[in-house]
Structures are given as structure tokens and as C-alpha cells.
Amino acid sequence: MSTLRVSLLLTGWAVILIAAEPPWKSKPTAGWTGEDARQVLTDSPWAKTAKAMISPLQTEDQRREGGNMGQPHGVGFDGLPDDRPRVQVPKSVIDIVKPESAVPALRPSLTLHLRWESALPVRVAELKSHIVDSPTLPDEGYSLAVYGIPYAPLNGDSRTLGDSLKKQAVLKRAGKRDVRPSSVKALQRDDGLVIVYVFPLSAEISKNDGHIEFDAQVGRIAIVQSFDLGEMEFHGKLEL
Amino acid sequence: MTRNLLLSAVVPACIAFQIGALPWSALAADASGGVGGIIRDSVTGLPLAEAQIVVRNPDRAGRRTTVSGTNGFFSIDNLEPGRYEVLATKDGFKNFSADVEVAAQRTARIDLALALSDSGTSTHDGPAAVNAQALTVVKELEAMKSRIEQLEAELKATQEKQSGAVTPSLDEASNLAPQTKAPPNPVAPSSQNPVVPNAVDNFTPFADYDWTWLNGNPRNKDVAYDSKFFTPEIRADVTYTYDFNKPSDDSISGSSEIFRSNEIQLEQLGVGGDFHWDNVRARFMTQFGAYSTTTVRNDPSYAKGQWNLGDADRQLAEAYGGYHINAMHGINIDAGIFLSYIGLFSYYNFDNWAYQPSYVSSNTPWFFEGLRVQIFPTHHLKIEPWLINGWQSYASANTRKGLGGQIKYTPFPWMNIISNNYGLGHDDLYIPNRSRIHTDDSIEIKYYDKPGFGLDKMALSFTGDLGCEFGGGVSCHGDTKGGPKQSFVGYMLYNRFWFHRDLFGFTVGGGQINNPGRYLVLIPPINGATAPSAAMNSPYFTGNPGDPFKAWDTSMTFDYMPKQWITFRFEGDYRHASVPYWSGAGGITPPPGTNNGVPTQYACMNGSASGQTVLSAATASCAGMGGVWFPDLRRDEAFFDIDILVKF
Numbered sequence: 001m002s003t004l005r006v007s008l009l010l011t012g013w014a015v016i017l018i019a020a021e022p023p024w025k026s027k028p029t030a031g032w033t034g035e036d037a038r039q040v041l042t043d044s045p046w047a048k049t050a051k052a053m054i055s056p057l058q059t060e061d062q063r064r065e066g067g068n069m070g071q072p073h074g075v076g077f078d079g080l081p082d083d084r085p086r087v088q089v090p091k092s093v094i095d096i097v098k099p100e101s102a103v104p105a106l107r108p109s110l111t112l113h114l115r116w117e118s119a120l121p122v123r124v125a126e127l128k129s130h131i132v133d134s135p136t137l138p139d140e141g142y143s144l145a146v147y148g149i150p151y152a153p154l155n156g157d158s159r160t161l162g163d164s165l166k167k168q169a170v171l172k173r174a175g176k177r178d179v180r181p182s183s184v185k186a187l188q189r190d191d192g193l194v195i196v197y198v199f200p201l202s203a204e205i206s207k208n209d210g211h212i213e214f215d216a217q218v219g220r221i222a223i224v225q226s227f228d229l230g231e232m233e234f235h236g237k238l239e240l
Numbered sequence: 241m242t243r244n245l246l247l248s249a250v251v252p253a254c255i256a257f258q259i260g261a262l263p264w265s266a267l268a269a270d271a272s273g274g275v276g277g278i279i280r281d282s283v284t285g286l287p288l289a290e291a292q293i294v295v296r297n298p299d300r301a302g303r304r305t306t307v308s309g310t311n312g313f314f315s316i317d318n319l320e321p322g323r324y325e326v327l328a329t330k331d332g333f334k335n336f337s338a339d340v341e342v343a344a345q346r347t348a349r350i351d352l353a354l355a356l357s358d359s360g361t362s363t364h365d366g367p368a369a370v371n372a373q374a375l376t377v378v379k380e381l382e383a384m385k386s387r388i389e390q391l392e393a394e395l396k397a398t399q400e401k402q403s404g405a406v407t408p409s410l411d412e413a414s415n416l417a418p419q420t421k422a423p424p425n426p427v428a429p430s431s432q433n434p435v436v437p438n439a440v441d442n443f444t445p446f447a448d449y450d451w452t453w454l455n456g457n458p459r460n461k462d463v464a465y466d467s468k469f470f471t472p473e474i475r476a477d478v479t480y481t482y483d484f485n486k487p488s489d490d491s492i493s494g495s496s497e498i499f500r501s502n503e504i505q506l507e508q509l510g511v512g513g514d515f516h517w518d519n520v521r522a523r524f525m526t527q528f529g530a531y532s533t534t535t536v537r538n539d540p541s542y543a544k545g546q547w548n549l550g551d552a553d554r555q556l557a558e559a560y561g562g563y564h565i566n567a568m569h570g571i572n573i574d575a576g577i578f579l580s581y582i583g584l585f586s587y588y589n590f591d592n593w594a595y596q597p598s599y600v601s602s603n604t605p606w607f608f609e610g611l612r613v614q615i616f617p618t619h620h621l622k623i624e625p626w627l628i629n630g631w632q633s634y635a636s637a638n639t640r641k642g643l644g645g646q647i648k649y650t651p652f653p654w655m656n657i658i659s660n661n662y663g664l665g666h667d668d669l670y671i672p673n674r675s676r677i678h679t680d681d682s683i684e685i686k687y688y689d690k691p692g693f694g695l696d697k698m699a700l701s702f703t704g705d706l707g708c709e710f711g712g713g714v715s716c717h718g719d720t721k722g723g724p725k726q727s728f729v730g731y732m733l734y735n736r737f738w739f740h741r742d743l744f745g746f747t748v749g750g751g752q753i754n755n756p757g758r759y760l761v762l763i764p765p766i767n768g769a770t771a772p773s774a775a776m777n778s779p780y781f782t783g784n785p786g787d788p789f790k791a792w793d794t795s796m797t798f799d800y801m802p803k804q805w806i807t808f809r810f811e812g813d814y815r816h817a818s819v820p821y822w823s824g825a826g827g828i829t830p831p832p833g834t835n836n837g838v839p840t841q842y843a844c845m846n847g848s849a850s851g852q853t854v855l856s857a858a859t860a861s862c863a864g865m866g867g868v869w870f871p872d873l874r875r876d877e878a879f880f881d882i883d884i885l886v887k888f
Contacts, residue, residue, distance in 0.1 A: 058447055059458070062452075070466065071463075073468070100804070
């Protein structure tokens with residue numbers, strides 16, 4: 001009876017341990033199921049869901065003070081909520097002097113998906129999922145794609161747009177200089193916009209860096225997402 | 241039955257599973273293993289012969305070496321189980337090392353690809369080589385690609401055969417797969433997640449923080465209306481001022497904000513806005529009301545020559561057009577009439593902490609006309625050079641134009657630094673060689689910010705000005721050669737308190753100036769005097785070289801701001817000058833209470849012009865008309881004003 005209990009206990013532990021191991025650690029790629037691939041692409045060390053905050057619309061005075069006029073349009077601006085209060089016609093004299101609500105409005109947010117497209121497990125998982133037009137650029141480097149930016153018409157060359165986004169993105173590491181992308185491109189796809197950031201290999205990102213933080217601004221959308229480099233090992237090698 | 245099944249089938253299966261899960265090396269710990277593989281050229285993929293391979297265990301002494309054969313193959317046996325470092329070297333190629341786990345009774349396979357030492361190429365994987373596992377994965381990727389192509393070809397053939405319909409695209413085919421092509425689209429914007437910090441715009445100039453607390457900036461946080469082409473703006477400024485000197489002609493002097501006593505007056509009705517399309521821009525704002533007269537009369541320049549620019553432009557507070565360049569954080573090139581913003585306070589009272597600012601601002605907050613370039617090197621810095629007709633003027637009073645500029649810097653969310661500087665221009669009408677230089681520097685600090693229903697915010701502003709004129713009989717330092725000292729020294733300090741989530745505001749402040757020569761003192765509108773008339777002669781309040789003028793003032797302002805579009809303001813002011821300057825009970829208008837149209841001459845007691853600019857001659861001339869009339873000027877003035885300020 002005692003042997004049976006020990007066996008059951010050990011078996012249970014083994015099952016739990018195996019079940020707890022994600023597919024990229026516990027299975028060869030040939031054995032990945034569609035669900036495994038989906039997990040790699042959506043919830044893995046290489047793919048994160050980020051809650052991006054949306055900065056409030058500036059007033060025209062603020063726009064002008066900053067050298068601009070009119071509300072900006074394009075990627076990261078169009079398709080976002082405009083929850084500014086409008087002028088209400090007073091219904092009485094009392095209404096004119098009655099204070100408006102002092103409760104600050106809630107800041108809207110947006111759910112985005114970030115994925116290291118250059119990472120080998122992601123490429124494998126995309127293939128498993130029949131994604132053969134993954135948003136990669138010909139530029140060599142660490143390639144990070146941001147999914148979920150609301151649709152906006154891309155005026156002109158998407159790389160021109162990317163040049164402006166390039167100035168507003170950075171990879172941060174503790175104790176090292178920030179890494180700016182070498183190229184950025186916005187891709188219009190059937191399922192929305194994808195922005196691809198390519199960071200240069202000369203950054204020499206290594207496991208010793210611990211974590212990297214991706215900070216980017218896309219119009220009014222501010223993205224901050226951390227990645228654990230220790231978790232981003234695949235077959236014993238750092239992949240991103 | 242269940243128990244028997246458990247014992248006979250499940251338990252043995254579980255035990256077998258556990259055994260299977262155990263590392264096999266543990267069962268043969270005393271056996272040895274080996275390592276072997278192929279050395280290849282990373283570019284051509286061809287095997288590399290005579291490459292030296294060194295295998296060592298970092299935890300143990302000693303190493304094993306071998307050389308790859310003609311087919312690139314190498315092998316080293318009799319290694320104790322454990323982790324080994326395999327180093328491959330060959331002349332002309334970069335060294336490469338990789339770790340490999342050697343298990344008992346097994347030969348671990350590791351293929352190494354060496355890169356040419358001068359190739360300078362690399363992949364995102366780092367070193368040029370990949371280990372055996374990675375090679376396997378890459379091969380698998382290739383196989384999967386082929387397989388997908390095959391499947392898509394089959395799918396295409398099948399569909400064409402079945403319906404002859406349009407061939408689905410690759411995207412459509414992939415959509416048939418159970419896996420999604422990409423992560424799902426974002427959920428609809430949701431409420432604030434307290435874990436995620438608020439978004440900060442770190443690119444658009446001065447957009448990273450809320451700057452509506454600044455003196456001279458409107459406090460609106462929202463836009464009433466805008467469109468892609470035009471953003472309208474409407475301002476209304478109505479004031480009731482009561483001067484305790486009780487001037488009989490209701491005329492107040494020495495201010496560019498208050499003009500009439502004991503009357504409700506429209507200070508400004510501003511209608512205008514911003515036009516914007518692509519990168520082209522334009523803005524205009526009207527100043528219907530008192531401003532269209534009271535501001536324009538302070539500019540002497542338009543009296544030079546023809547076309548009366550004072551009449552042409554008097555209804556416009558701002559009017560310019562330009563182009564925005566998407567370089568750095570933005571560059572603008574604009575031309576037209578601009579607000580000068582010298583003196584920190586805005587020309588528009590809605591934007592200010594107080595209605596009647598001190599002299600440093602009140603004597604300067606108007607406009608200039610010319611060209612300006614706004615350069616934003618960072619989102620915290622603006623550099624704005626000006627090429628303008630003159631010092632806060634429509635036109636050039638003489639032949640030399642003015643150069644100037646503004647630098648605005650916001651190093652912290654609680655600090656704003658502004659520096660305005662001007663020089664080169666000749667700005668004294670009828671005095672061609674007199675130059676003016678001026679610096680106006682301000683700092684604003686928000687030193688307390690705890691939003692709540694009590695005292696929720698405190699901030700101060702300090703402005704210091706230095707300036708002088710030289711040439712044409714005056715000098716900056718009062719040397720005997722250049723002429724009397726003609727300079728301007730002034731400062732003002734304001735502190736503002738906000739209460740109850742900005743529903744109430746309270747400002748206390750004041751300032752002081754010393755302006756020998758009076759070139760920046762506002763000429764009292766005695767008998768309708770203006771800056772152009774005073775440039776010819778101002779018999780009652782002179783502005784000659786060496787004329788002294790010192791003054792100070794203080795004010796307290798209470799604001800009720802029930803909505804961001806409207807302010808109800810109550811203010812009390814006290815002002816003092818070293819010479820008679822403010823309107824007294826007798827007023828500054830000759831009898832019977834209207835101007836005679838000749839402010840350059842002394843007036844007689846019957847209101848008519850004396851025809852004289854010298855007092856002795858005027859005395860004789862007015863002998864039969866009751867004598868010479870004199871305005872009632874005082875050294876002190878106290879007043880309060882009640883104001884309604886609207887801005888959409």
C-alpha cells in the first residue's frame with residue numbers, strides 16, 4: 001500500500017512537472033501541436049500581451065505651443081477614442097457657475113501584442129501555424145513586431161513613416177546604453193497594422209543582460225514591455 | 241475491480257513512465273561517452289579538413305585534441321559523462337566554441353561551421369555556427385516550408401477542380417488553419433489599469449506633462465471643437481474696473497489691460513483659430529473691443545510714412561501663416577503678426593494668473609510683425625529666432641529692423657524657463673540712430689502639487705528684465721559722451737495657489753521698475769496722446785533723456801473657475817510711481833471732457849488747443865481762455881476689477 005502511494009505520488013509529480021513545462025522546453029519542435037504553436041506566438045517569452053496607455057489628446061493651445069497645429073493623424077492617432085468633453089450649452093444661469101465634475105477622467109488603454117519575429121521558436125511556430133508572410137524585414141537584426149495598432153491609412157511610403165517611429169523606440173538594459181532600432185516599418189495587413197522594429201545585432205544582447213525593456217511611442221500610444229532574457233533560451237541558446 | 245485495474249495496469253504504466261523519465265546516464269554512471277561531428281565552412285557548407293578540435297571539461301583538468309579529416313569529420317572517445325566545451329580552430333577562420341553534453345555510452349553529435357575571419361558577416365544568432373540541435377530545427381523549417389507549399393498546391397488544385405472559383409490567396413488559405421495568423425486584434429479601449437503608468441508623450445514638444453498651470457498659458461484641457469482643417473478659437477474678455485481716484489473722465493492711464501473706470505467694458509472679443517492642412521498652417525485672432533485702440537496706440541512705428549498700418553491691422557491680435565517641417569521635433573517658418581510674449585504674461589487675460597500684471601509685462605505684452613522660425617531640437621526645448629520690423633511694432637520706426645528670439649526650456653514637469661532677447665533695431669520714431677537692446681527672462685516653478693479638495697497646487701513665477709537704449713543722445717550707462725542714462729530694470733514675482741481641484745485660484749504678486757528716459761513707460765493718454773503723438777511732443781508727461789521714472793505695484797487676484805471655459809475674476813491692485821502718473825479725480829481729458837485733437841500742444845481751460853508746445857508760450861496763448869489746462873496726475877492709484885473671461 002505504501003509502495004502504491006509513493007508510486008502515485010511520484011507519478012503525479014511527474015505529470016505535473018511535464019504539464020508545467022511549456023512546449024518550447026518540453027517538446028521537440030516536430031512534436032509541437034497547433035496549440036503549442038499558438039502558445040509560442042501569443043504567450044511565451046518571445047510573445048507578450050502588453051497594455052499600452054493612450055496619452056490624452058492635446059488642446060490646440062498645447063499643440064501650437066509645441067509647434068504644431070491641428071490634431072495629428074495617421075498611425076497611432078487615428079482609430080483611438082476621442083473622449084474629450086464637449087462644451088455643454090448651459091440650461092440656466094445657475095448652470096454657468098455650477099462647477100463641472102472634479103473627478104479626473106479615466107485614461108484609456110489598448111491591448112497590444114509584441115513578438116520577437118526573428119526568434120527561431122517564433123519562426124517555427126509561425127510555420128506550424130501556416131503563417132508564411134510573417135512581418136519580417138530584410139534588414140538583419142533582432143526583429144520585434146507590434147500587433148494591434150488600430151487601423152490608420154498609411155500615407156506614403158511605410159518606411160518613411162518608420163523613420164519617424166524609429167526615433168521613438170528604444171531597448172533598455174540595466175547598465176548599458178539604450179539600443180535604438182536600425183529600421184522600423186509599418187505594415188498594413190488584412191488583420192490590422194503591424195509595426196516591425198529591427199534592432200542592430202551590434203547591440204550584442206546576451207543572457208547576462210537579464211531583462212530588456214522595450215519602450216516605444218506610436219502616436220498617442222505608449223508601449224512599455226519587459227522581456228526576461230533568461231526565459232528566452234531555446235535549445236540552450238538565447239533567441240530573439 | 242477498479243482496484244485490480246489500478247494495480248495491474250495503471251501503476252506499472254506509471255512506474256514505467258517514471259523510469260523512462262529518469263536520465264539514462266544515471267544507470268551507467270561509470271561508462272564513458274564521446275563527441276563527434278563535422279566541421280564545415282559556414283558560407284559554402286563544405287567540410288573543412290585539418291581543423292583542430294580541443295575538447296575540455298571546465299570542471300576537470302586536462303583536454304583532448306584531434307584534427308578533422310578530409311571529410312571534415314572528427315571524433316573523440318572515452319570522455320567521462322558531463323558538459324564539455326568544444327573549440328574548433330583553423331587558419332583563415334574564426335575560432336568557434338560550443339558546449340555539448342556527453343552522456344555515457346553515447347557519442348554526442350556536434351557540427352561546427354566556421355566563418356571566414358575576414359568575412360565580417362554574422363547572423364542574428366550571434367556566432368556564425370549553429371549547433372547540431374539548431375541545424376536540425378533549420379532543416380525542419382525547410383521541410384515544413386516545402387510541405388506547406390505542397391499543401392497549398394493541393395488545396396489550389398482541389399478548389400479549382402471543384403468550383404472553378406477564384407483561387408484563395410495564401411492568407412485565405414492560412415485562415416482555414418485552426419491557428420490564427422496573428423494574435424487577436426486589440427480589445428476595445430478599456431479603463432485605466434492602475435499597474436500601467438500613464439502614457440507620456442516623449443516626442444511632441446512640451447506634450448510630456450500637463451503645462452496648463454503655467455502663467456501665460458490657457459488652462460483648458462480639452463478642445464471644444466476641431467476639424468481636420470480648422471480649429472476655431474473664441475475669446476471674450478469683459479471687465480468692470482473701479483478706480484478709487486475716481487477720474488471724472490473715467491479714463492485710466494498707465495496700463496495695457498484696464499482703460500476705463502466705473503464702466504463695464506469689452507476688453508477683447510477674439511474670434512479666430514488655426515488653419516492646418518498637410519504641413520501648411522495659418523492663424524488669426526481678432527481683438528474687437530478696447531484692445532483694437534488701446535494696444536495700437538502704444539506703437540509709434542505705423543506713424544512713419546503712408547498707408548496707416550495702425551488702422552489696417554488694429555483688429556488683429558495675431559495673423560500669420562507658415563509651414564511646418566518634420567525635422568528634429570519640428571521646425572516652423574511663419575510670417576505675419578505674432579504675440580510677442582515678452583514679459584511672461586499672455587496678451588490674453590484668460591491665460592494669466594492676474595488681470596493687471598506688473599510693469600515688466602504690462603508695458604510689453606503686445607505683438608511683433610515679421611518672420612519667426614521655431615526650432616524644436618528636443619521635446620523640452622524651443623529656439624525661436626525672429627527677424628522683425630521693430631520692437632513690438634507693426635512697422636519699422638526707422639530703417640534698421642530688429643533681431644530677437646525666444647528660448648523656452650522645460651527641464652522638469654514643474655519648471656519652465658523662458659528667455660526673450662531683442663537687439664539691433666532702431667525703434668524710436670524720429671530718432672534714427674538710437675538702438676535698443678533688451679532681455680526678458682522668466683522662470684516658473686510649480687513647487688506643490690497634490691490634487692485634492694483643499695490646497696492642491698502652488699506655483700511661482702519670477703521675471704527679470706534688463707534693457708537700454710544707446711545712441712541718438714542717450715546711453716546705457718549714463719556717460720557724459722553718450723548722453724543721459726536710458727535704461728530699463730524691472731522684475732515681477734507672482735505666486736499662485738489653486739484650491740479644490742482648481743475650482744478656485746488665488747494669486748498674489750507685484751513688481752518694480754526703474755526706467756530713466758521713460759522709453760518703455762506707457763504714455764498717459766492725456767488729451768488723446770498716443771505713442772506717435774508723444775514721439776513729436778508730449779507736453780504733460782515727457783519722455784526726454786534723463787526723465788526719471790520708478791514705480792512699483794502689488795495685486796491680489798481671486799479666480800472662480802467652475803468650468804475650464806470660463807473664469808470669474810476679482811482683483812485688487814495698488815500702484816505707485818515716483819512722478820505724477822496715474823489719473824486723478826480731475827481726469828486727463830481737457831474740458832468739456834473730450835479731446836481737442838492736438839495732444840502735442842498744451843490745452844487751454846476752455847478745451848481748445850493753445851497752439852504751443854512750450855509752457856510759457858502756452859500760458860500767454862491761453863490767457864484769454866481761462867489759462868492753461870493741466871491733467872490731474874497722481875503718484876498713487878488703487879483699483880479693483882471684476883472680470884468675466886471666456887475662452888473656447
